[in-house]
Amino acid sequence: MTDPQTDSTMIRPSLRRLLQAAGLGTALLATIPALAAEPAAGTPASEQQTEQKIKALEQQLDALKAQVQQIQSAPAPAPAPPSPLENISFWGYGEAYYTHPVHDGSRSQADLARAVFGIGYSFGPHTRFNSEYEVEHAISSADDPGEFEVEQFYINQDLTRWASMNVGLFLIPSGLLNQHHEPTNFYGVQRNFVETLIIPSTWREGGVSFQGDTDIGLSWNLGVTTGLSFAGWDYAPEFPQYSTALDLENSGAAPMQASHQELALANAQHLSQFVALNYNGIPGFNVGASIFTGEAEKVPAPPASDYPGNQRVTLWEAHTRWQPGRFDLSALYARGTISNTAAPNSQNPGTPNPIPSLFYGYYAQAAYTAWQHAGQRIAPFVRWELYDMGARYAGASPTLPSGDVPLSETPGDVGPYPIARDHVWTYGVNYYLTPNVVLKADYQNFSVNRQFTRVDLGLGLNF
């Protein structure tokens, strides 16, 4: 007969290892002494009893496994109350340019184009605040060209797992660039002309929007916002509104740049609506489109008269981007219309800047990652684009003086009056020092406004 103590000590170490391996040691080991106290093994009766005990142990093991799974699926303990600082996020981006018109070196300029800082705050699990503040052209004062702007200021509220709402001042989901305008996100020292002059990036409006994603990769976004205003339209600026390509992007001369209100005491008599759809269901491929439409604050009529109808502004665009391997290919078409311009335009005949009834542009761009290593990347690119800020007019067409005209109050500062359309070829390279810091260089060739042809250098960062 085997001594029961000896027998149990033979069983115990192997069971202990088994149970510890399963991570269940302490609780289950408590059952072992019961087994150890059983009578001698070796007889049929004691073998049967041992088997029964092992079965019982198996059942207990199963029960403990179930308990472990319950523990695993139990809700986490409530997190400690976060400090207010934990809920704040801070970010920024900025870009600086050097631009050199090749036909007139005297118009070379260097500019800290924008320095932007963003502040966000989480109010709760489903409510976030985002805001961005921008200083353009380094210094903002009455005597300087700079501006200080609130670029975004909105609450983002989750509604379901796949949908949320924005309320406040937010970016309009138009094109590839407007919502993703940080300098690391685009090729070339400056943003492309189509998404500056036709889509007035960085374009934001105040209002409410709803957006969401789906499992199949379709994203949607729709909203009701403030719209445009023609109350301050300048039919006859004293000087041409721009005389270089850099001026062109900064001047605010383009139809929607000149009429968007940026929620600065914006006229809100009429509200605009937008819808945007994007498909991202195939990794590396995007196709999307959007439309924005709304009546604008109308052009002021002369005393004791009125212009029939309000101006309705409609802008639609379609875009695609395909990133197969090292290539990054994109294309975009944008087209805007403004209604009821005939009457106010005909009241301002012979001026250089009537309100267009149609404006549009498109581009195609190809970039290629020629080299990358440890976060650094060199990507040359080429872009061809066309913009026409005044493709059609009603009531009156622009009357532009021929020959050279004064471009500013500076004596001798003369040049041709710029034309509101062009074809531009851009050849350049983005050199990413990290994915968030980029050095850029490009050459831009203008077909119509040849005096705009230029070489640019740039620095961009985003964190």
Added chain:
Amino acid sequence: MRARLFLLPLAVISPAYATTYLSLAQAQALMFPHTLLTPDFITLSDAQVGAVEKIAGSRVINREVRVWRAADGGWFITDGVFGKHELIGYAVALDAKGTIKQVEILDYRESYGGEVRMPAWRRQFVGKDDHSSLTLDDDIRNISGATLSCTHLTEGIKRLMAIYATVLAPQPG
């Protein structure tokens, strides 16, 4: 690496405020159904951090790695990376050979870039292992408009695979 089962409730990845798409338990049940997962949390040594950074090409911010060993020999790992300026919590399941079998987003709280939750994007990682490039625009495709989330998640998963190769995988010798 000692099992520490009863620390489990403390290990739940749960940033104070986030939109949670999968809880830890849900992710574990989804990625390792009916399989016992045993916590096997590790703290990387200086030498291991150096080795991981060399392989992954990115910095190790958190030396604490939340790893569960699956009864079938696989691994369940959770991690967090920044999207643009908010943390994205995610989980990676490896099979017994160290091949990625699933990637799930646990929580996401950016206003933009949430498309990384799309199954089609996450499926790109399936079948990759510690020998894969795991580089955006190389073997992992980008999502236009979600570049930062795609970049940082891809970096994070590459880092986890480097940790697998350095610490978890059977070491030669």
